[in-house]
Amino acid sequence: xxxxxxxxxxxxxxxxxxxxxxxxxxxxxxxxxxxxxxxxxxxxxxxxxxxxxxxxxxxxxxxxxxxxxxxxxxxxxxxxxxxxxxxxxxxxxxxxxxxxxxxxxxxxxxxxxxxxxxxxxxxxxxxxxxxxxxxxxxxxxxxxxxxxxxxxxxxxxxxxxxxxxxxxxxxxxxxxxxxxxxxxxxxxxxxxxxxxxxxxxxxxxxxxxxxxxxxxxxxxxxxxxxxxxxxxxxxxxxxxxxxxxxxxxxxxxxxxxxxxxxxxxxxxxxxxxxxxxxxxxxxxxxxxxxxxxxxxxxxxxxxxxxxxxxxxxxxxxxxxxxxxxxxxxxxxxxxxxxxxxxxxxxxxxxxxxxx
Numbered sequence: 001x002x003x004x005x006x007x008x009x010x011x012x013x014x015x016x017x018x019x020x021x022x023x024x025x026x027x028x029x030x031x032x033x034x035x036x037x038x039x040x041x042x043x044x045x046x047x048x049x050x051x052x053x054x055x056x057x058x059x060x061x062x063x064x065x066x067x068x069x070x071x072x073x074x075x076x077x078x079x080x081x082x083x084x085x086x087x088x089x090x091x092x093x094x095x096x097x098x099x100x101x102x103x104x105x106x107x108x109x110x111x112x113x114x115x116x117x118x119x120x121x122x123x124x125x126x127x128x129x130x131x132x133x134x135x136x137x138x139x140x141x142x143x144x145x146x147x148x149x150x151x152x153x154x155x156x157x158x159x160x161x162x163x164x165x166x167x168x169x170x171x172x173x174x175x176x177x178x179x180x181x182x183x184x185x186x187x188x189x190x191x192x193x194x195x196x197x198x199x200x201x202x203x204x205x206x207x208x209x210x211x212x213x214x215x216x217x218x219x220x221x222x223x224x225x226x227x228x229x230x231x232x233x234x235x236x237x238x239x240x241x242x243x244x245x246x247x248x249x250x251x252x253x254x255x256x257x258x259x260x261x262x263x264x265x266x267x268x269x270x271x272x273x274x275x276x277x278x279x280x281x282x283x284x285x286x287x288x289x290x291x292x293x294x295x296x297x298x299x300x301x302x303x304x305x306x307x308x309x310x311x312x313x314x315x316x317x318x319x320x321x322x323x324x325x326x327x328x329x330x331x332x333x334x335x336x337x338x339x340x341x342x343x344x345x346x347x348x349x350x351x352x353x354x355x
Contacts, residue, residue, distance in 0.1 A: 004325075008033040009187065011154070016214070020156040020186050027181040030279025030322050033163070034175035038137075038147030039077050040069045040130055041171060063127055070126040080150035084129045129153075137167035147171050158188035158215040159201055164286070165189060168328040176329070178283045188215075194287075195294040262291045282318035285311045286333070293340060305344040312337035 005027055014020035027033065042065055070078070133153035134146035152165060152173055162185070165175045181187070192204050198218055205213050212218075266288070289311035296304030316333035323329045 003028065003030075004032045009151070014156060014186055017156045019154070020188075021151070021154065023181045023183055023185050023187065026183050027177055028279075029177050029179050029277070030282070031177045032174055032323075032326060033177060033187070034151055034165075034173070036149045036151050036173045036175075038149055038171050038173075039073060039081055040066055040126065040148040042066065042130070042134070042146045044136075044144050044146050066127050066130050077150070081126060081129055081148070084133055084148075084150065084153050135167070135173070137171045137173075138169070139171070140169045145171060147173075149173050152189070155187060155189045157191045157205070157209070157211075157213060159190060159194055159213055159217040160215055161188045161190040161194070163187050163189050164283070166328050166332045168331075172328075174326055174328055176323070176326075179280075193290065193294070195291040262288065262295075278318050278322045282315050282322060282329075285315040285318065289315060289333075289336070296344075300347065302344045302347045305340050305347065309337045309340040309344065312340065 005025070008024055008027055008031070009021045010024050011019060011021055014022075023033075042062060070081075073081070130146070130148045134148050135152060137145055137147055139145060147167075152175065155163070162178050162181055163175050164178050165173055167173050175187075175189075191209060192201060194201075196204070201218065202212060205211060289308045292304050292308035292311060295301065296306075296308055312333045316330045316337060319330035319333055320327075
């Protein structure tokens with residue numbers, strides 16, 4: 001069963017990253033370290049599959065909604081939001097800022113970084129914080145929303161994150177540890193899809209958040225964890241591995257970095273299976289599901305999508321065992337499995353390059 005650590009986070013200086021959150025104790029894998037409701041929410045009409053934070057033509061009504069919610073916040077929530085970093089501005093945020101200054105505050109675009117009026121500066125802060133740091137979640141009717149979470153927004157990034165997060169249908173966010181955490185270790189989330197290649201991740205991080213990741217995967221490539229972390233074991237993990245290993249290897253030449261990452265997750269899973277740590281297997285199935293989905297989507301290959309759905313279904317089953325008090329994790333995995341199954345059936349029905 002998952003443990004809850006209500007006072008697990010300490011906010012302090014982070015070398016090369018400004019400030020970040022650190023563990024206040026040794027925390028085992030699968031522990032809930034943060035549960036947070038959004039301070040500000042906004043329904044978004046952006047097309048499915050587009051970047052939810054890249055709202056290219058923000059409406060005045062969106063700014064008014066953000067500001068009206070801001071004014072109703074208690075002082076401690078405003079203080080939390082004031083600590084969110086808005087020093088950097090990615091291109092999408094610059095467009096948002098320009099539109100905001102011109103249409104909402106009546107400030108010329110040339111003055112958008114040096115707003116002379118105190119009232120305008122106070123109004124700019126929550127809006128910039130929102131569009132620079134909002135996360136997407138979906139409600140019961142699958143409507144897309146953006147939410148600003150003061151604690152989650154201040155988490156630093158790693159392409160090998162030690163935290164994952166999910167949102168329930170009311171928008172509440174839950175963060176759990178993806179591995180054992182030592183006291184004093186910094187917590188990291190991933191800002192993007194970790195199954196992307198190093199080059200893709202570098203480009204996305206710099207384009208959207210104007211920084212270069214220096215985590216181990218980015219510094220040494222996706223092969224390094226296989227040399228450092230994997231415990232050799234004998235025997236195959238399951239019929240899944242045996243039956244589909246050859247299928248994955250077929251596309252080794254086309255997607256070498258992703259294939260190496262999949263190999264790594266399989267090796268980790270084999271090593272973990274003998275000890276049966278439910279939380280660890282849950283996270284490994286999630287990693288495999290992401291990677292297999294990326295291959296299936298890239299190559300339009302229904303076999304990969306089908307196996308990704310199976311991985312998400314396995315993750316859902318394991319989440320029900322471990323996160324008994326937090327159904328959001330099993331629900332999220334089950335939903336992804338269902339959506340991918342529908343995609344696979346559609347692809348098989350209408351035909352696909354590798355069907």
